[in-house]
Amino acid sequence: MGQEHLPLTEGVYYILLSLYEPRHGYGIMQLTEELSKGRVQLGAGTIYGAIKTLVGRKWIVALDDDGRKKEYVITDLGKTMVEYEMKRLNELYENGLLMTKGEKQK
Structure with missing residues (x-):
């Protein structure tokens, strides 16, 4: 398994989910x-580093900046x-x- 398929951190997973629609950093945090x-609260440093x-x-792209965030x-x-x-x-x-129900895998 290549590094690109390593498990995602919870923060990265939520960031990716948030970006199914265009958002800025604060919108991702919200x-x-x-x-x-x-339960999960991402700080600005975490968001912008990620x-x-x-x-x-190339998992996300910046949209054209029109002067706003x-x-x-x-x-x-x-x-x-995300699907993986x-x-x-x-x-x-x-x-x-x-396993918690006491069944064995077939």
Whole structure:
């Protein structure tokens, strides 16, 4: 498995989810807090450091700046990463259910 398929941090996962619609950093912070019901709160330093990394990986792109706050949106590659992570998390969840209910994997 290449580094591009490593598990995503929770923060990166929420940032990517937030960018299915164009948003600026503060909007990402707000939506992440809303989606996680306040459990995940991303600071400005975390957001902007992650944005720089995600732009470098081509998982998100900056939209044309028209003088307002810079907005970002997820790319097709970023969407692929989210789908991969959802499958990984689902496998963890399903295996957890199997084992905690005392069933063995077939």
